Amino acid sequence: MISILQKGWDLFMLVLGFPAQRAVCFRPHVLPIVIGLCLGITIHMMFAPFLEEGCTLHLQSANVKSASHGESHKALTGNDDFEARIVKTIPNITHVDASAARPKVARPRFITTELGIREKLFVAVFTSAYSIDKLGVALDKTLTNHVTKAIFFTIEKPKVIPTGLPTVAFSDSHNEMLPLHVLKYIKEHYAENYDFYLFLSDRTYLRADKYINLVEHISVRDDVYMGVPAMERKFCSLEGGVLLSQSVISQVLSRVDSCLGDVHPDNPSVTLGRCVHQTTQRNCAQKGGDQSLAYFHLEDFDYDADIDRLRDDPAFNASLTFYPMPDDIAHYKLHRYMCYVDLNETRSAIQTLERDIVQLSGQSPGGRGSLTWPLGVQPSYKPLNRFSVLQWTYFTETHLYLDNELTNIKEITGADRLDIADIKKFTMDSLSEKYYSRYELQRILNGYRRFDPTRGMEYVLDLQLTDRNHQNAETVKRVLIIRPLGKVELVPMPYVTENMMVNVILPLLPDEVGLFGVFIDSYARSCLQNKEDVRLIIALLYPNLAAGETRTKDLFGRPKALVSDFSKKFDTQGKLTWKALENVVSDIDVMDSLLPEFKTDSLILMTTVNMEMSTEITNSYFNRVRMNTIKGMQVFFPMGFWQHKPNLIYNKKPLPSSVEVGQKLGVFSPRSTQHASFYMSDYQTVRKLLLPSGSKSGDIFNMFLNYKNIHVFRAVEPNLKLKWMNLTCDPRVTTQKYQQCITRNLEGLASQHHLALLIFNQTDISKSRLMAVQGSKSLDRGRAESLQGDLPGGLSLPLQSLNQANMDPEPADPVAEDMLLVDIKKRS
Numbered sequence: 001m002i003s004i005l006q007k008g009w010d011l012f013m014l015v016l017g018f019p020a021q022r023a024v025c026f027r028p029h030v031l032p033i034v035i036g037l038c039l040g041i042t043i044h045m046m047f048a049p050f051l052e053e054g055c056t057l058h059l060q061s062a063n064v065k066s067a068s069h070g071e072s073h074k075a076l077t078g079n080d081d082f083e084a085r086i087v088k089t090i091p092n093i094t095h096v097d098a099s100a101a102r103p104k105v106a107r108p109r110f111i112t113t114e115l116g117i118r119e120k121l122f123v124a125v126f127t128s129a130y131s132i133d134k135l136g137v138a139l140d141k142t143l144t145n146h147v148t149k150a151i152f153f154t155i156e157k158p159k160v161i162p163t164g165l166p167t168v169a170f171s172d173s174h175n176e177m178l179p180l181h182v183l184k185y186i187k188e189h190y191a192e193n194y195d196f197y198l199f200l201s202d203r204t205y206l207r208a209d210k211y212i213n214l215v216e217h218i219s220v221r222d223d224v225y226m227g228v229p230a231m232e233r234k235f236c237s238l239e240g241g242v243l244l245s246q247s248v249i250s251q252v253l254s255r256v257d258s259c260l261g262d263v264h265p266d267n268p269s270v271t272l273g274r275c276v277h278q279t280t281q282r283n284c285a286q287k288g289g290d291q292s293l294a295y296f297h298l299e300d301f302d303y304d305a306d307i308d309r310l311r312d313d314p315a316f317n318a319s320l321t322f323y324p325m326p327d328d329i330a331h332y333k334l335h336r337y338m339c340y341v342d343l344n345e346t347r348s349a350i351q352t353l354e355r356d357i358v359q360l361s362g363q364s365p366g367g368r369g370s371l372t373w374p375l376g377v378q379p380s381y382k383p384l385n386r387f388s389v390l391q392w393t394y395f396t397e398t399h400l401y402l403d404n405e406l407t408n409i410k411e412i413t414g415a416d417r418l419d420i421a422d423i424k425k426f427t428m429d430s431l432s433e434k435y436y437s438r439y440e441l442q443r444i445l446n447g448y449r450r451f452d453p454t455r456g457m458e459y460v461l462d463l464q465l466t467d468r469n470h471q472n473a474e475t476v477k478r479v480l481i482i483r484p485l486g487k488v489e490l491v492p493m494p495y496v497t498e499n500m501m502v503n504v505i506l507p508l509l510p511d512e513v514g515l516f517g518v519f520i521d522s523y524a525r526s527c528l529q530n531k532e533d534v535r536l537i538i539a540l541l542y543p544n545l546a547a548g549e550t551r552t553k554d555l556f557g558r559p560k561a562l563v564s565d566f567s568k569k570f571d572t573q574g575k576l577t578w579k580a581l582e583n584v585v586s587d588i589d590v591m592d593s594l595l596p597e598f599k600t601d602s603l604i605l606m607t608t609v610n611m612e613m614s615t616e617i618t619n620s621y622f623n624r625v626r627m628n629t630i631k632g633m634q635v636f637f638p639m640g641f642w643q644h645k646p647n648l649i650y651n652k653k654p655l656p657s658s659v660e661v662g663q664k665l666g667v668f669s670p671r672s673t674q675h676a677s678f679y680m681s682d683y684q685t686v687r688k689l690l691l692p693s694g695s696k697s698g699d700i701f702n703m704f705l706n707y708k709n710i711h712v713f714r715a716v717e718p719n720l721k722l723k724w725m726n727l728t729c730d731p732r733v734t735t736q737k738y739q740q741c742i743t744r745n746l747e748g749l750a751s752q753h754h755l756a757l758l759i760f761n762q763t764d765i766s767k768s769r770l771m772a773v774q775g776s777k778s779l780d781r782g783r784a785e786s787l788q789g790d791l792p793g794g795l796s797l798p799l800q801s802l803n804q805a806n807m808d809p810e811p812a813d814p815v816a817e818d819m820l821l822v823d824i825k826k827r828s
Contacts, residue, residue, distance in 0.1 A: 118220075125152045125202055135325065142206075191253055198242065200239070201323070204322070223245060223248050228284075252279045256275065392460075395448070426481070461478070461481065505539060509541050509728055519609050542580060588700060604678055608674050617719040631679045635713065637676050642722045659721035683700075690706055
């Protein structure tokens with residue numbers, strides 16, 4: 001045991017730096033450590049009492065904390081100022097009851113309501129049952145196109161309410177109560193919806209566009225009670241119009257019941273004025289914010305007798321309200337005059353702006369050379385490369401030249417004729433206004449036009465004119481005309497969905513039976529197999545039989561068998577059927593024969609047997625048909641991609657099985673109107689109105705085109721791919737339709753590039769064959785001469801003649817043929 005203690009002591013001394021052999025000897029570097037240990041022990045012993053007092057203080061703090069948990073303890077220090085405070089703890093909720101009722105937050109339907117955005121102006125018109133059909137209608141036609149909301153109020157219901165006129169009639173026999181009834185109606189329906197409220201009589205003419213411009217320049221924070229002062233400037237006259245802001249009418253509506261005891265028996269202006277004055281303590285003012293109202297009082301107004309005097313009155317031309325109007329005829333005449341005043345003001349403002357633009361252009365970076373004509377219209381489109389150059393179309397008074405890639409010359413008809421006639425009239429009117437009817441038009445020498453997508457339609461005309469000031473001498477003037485693009489207008493359309501069933505009608509001719517197998521097989525894979533909401537009806541068009549002729553073989557036996565097989569295989573439930581039709585001339589005959597098969601709200605899609613169908617493109621095409629066909633508003637005639645004849649456009653073998661879209665592989669033909677989608681109700685409506693019940697002429701496209709109440713929408717449809725086939729042109733149709741069918745066969749054969757290449761190759765083959773034949777014959781002739789000598793009787797072999805068809809003619813001399821050469825630089 002002693003040895004163990006001795007070893008421990010030696011280890012301790014070793015740590016302190018004392019060797020075991022020299023434990024009694026101190027090393028110099030060990031001395032600070034020993035002194036530090038001694039001082040530390042001494043200082044700890046001196047401060048020990050104070051440390052015990054600190055523990056007591058900590059114990060008191062712990063007691064206070066225990067008191068905060070609900071235990072009341074006295075202060076151990078004896079401090080009388082200390083007062084315990086009980087703090088309630090928040091329970092830790094870890095579980096939320098999902099079934100607990102939550103407060104419902106009512107969100108407004110529109111974001112404008114939530115943000116407090118109001119409409120600008122509400123107009124309340126005071127009328128009567130005897131004047132609403134005259135003065136009320138006149139005010140409605142000149143007012144409602146400019147204001148947000150206008151309602152006509154009357155105390156008794158009219159016998160006949162004009163169509164489209166928003167009218168509110170109160171069942172009250174006291175006419176003097178009409179102003180208060182109107183205020184209560186606004187309080188119930190439109191109290192918070194508008195920034196300003198205008199009250200006026202139907203005997204007022206209001207320049208609505210100018211008045212709206214005045215209201216838009218008044219701050220919505222201003223308290224406005226503006227109108228024509230009357231009755232010692234306390235009240236505003238209803239005939240001159242009373243304008244109240246939202247802040248003022250809120251005060252009036254909150255105390256409208258207090259106005260019941262102060263009603264004037266004869267004058268509604270006084271009743272309304274008393275109510276406004278009583279509830280807001282405001283007088284009528286001619287100003288609202290910093291805007292002043294200009295009005296004109298008409299005394300015994302007779303338009304025909306007074307307008308010559310009034311047109312020179314600046315106050316009359318600058319006024320916004322005119323009262324009282326004697327009748328609706330005077331109202332319309334005054335409105336027409338004010339339209340001329342507004343038109344002259346607009347022209348004057350345009351001229352002022354043009355002068356300012358010209359003056360300021362000198363200080364612009366490009367100078368005056370940067371100005372484009374006409375001022376205020378976008379500059380011409382600048383092509384990025386030679387492929388985006390806009391082409392000019394040359395025309396005369398009778399023909400268009402090189403209108404598109406498929407036609408060289410075309411007679412001007414239809415809309416083109418109306419367009420050129422309108423341009424001629426506008427040009428001569430402008431020249432007559434500028435030169436005081438100096439020139440008379442003889443004819444159009446040259447005409448050019450093009451459509452610029454940035455600015456509109458451009459025209460360049462070379463006019464041959466007769467100068468009346470120089471003994472009817474002929475002169476030529478070149479004019480540049482631009483028909484600018486108007487503002488883009490959003491047309492409201494009803495909401496449509498993609499859930500409507502599409503009823504596809506396929507007219508099938510005997511010549512098209514060979515293509516039907518491919519069509520029905522692709523239809524089964526893309527529609528029947530994928531459960532598309534589509535119904536297919538095949539209209540089998542049997543040819544007419546001559547007198548006494550019988551049909552020995554069914555021309556459509558194969559299609560009927562295929563329809564039966566696919567119906568059983570996919571359990572189509574009546575969504576794949578056929579119907580035999582006879583004596584069919586046009587697509588109208590097809591629809592008339594199939595009317596009993598459809599309901600009035602059915603969506604119809606007419607198609608052709610050469611349509612290519614696949615799972616990827618068919619669904620997209622049908623959805624576009626559903627979205628672009630709107631019941632009662634719009635019908636859809638898509639322009640599909642018509643493939644050219646494959647053996648003429650492809651050099652590779654085998655030929656592609658599907659239609660490839662390319663510039664030289666086909667064309668989006670605008671002449672094709674066989675694909676159409678419409679609602680059956682629209683077809684029946686237009687059919688009854690435009691065509692007699694027994695009529696067999698015409699087609700569906702032209703029938704809808706002649707009906708102005710339904711929009712005909714045509715657009716390129718990339719997913720409508722049509723394989724090439726030779727169209728069967730029925731001679732029983734009209735001459736125009738028959739010629740159109742012939743033209744489609746010619747244009748759909750191949751592109752000009754492929755046709756020219758084909759002719760070129762055929763010409764080379766013909767030349768090579770001819771040279772081979774001539775060479776062999778000359779060799780045989782030489783051999784015969786060498787062997788037999790001359791033929792007896794002076795006979796000789798006939799020369800071969802070369803017959804070439806479809807070759808270009810020799811170039812013509814334009815001067816000799818009296819043709820006009822057009823300088824390309826001048827055209828551009």
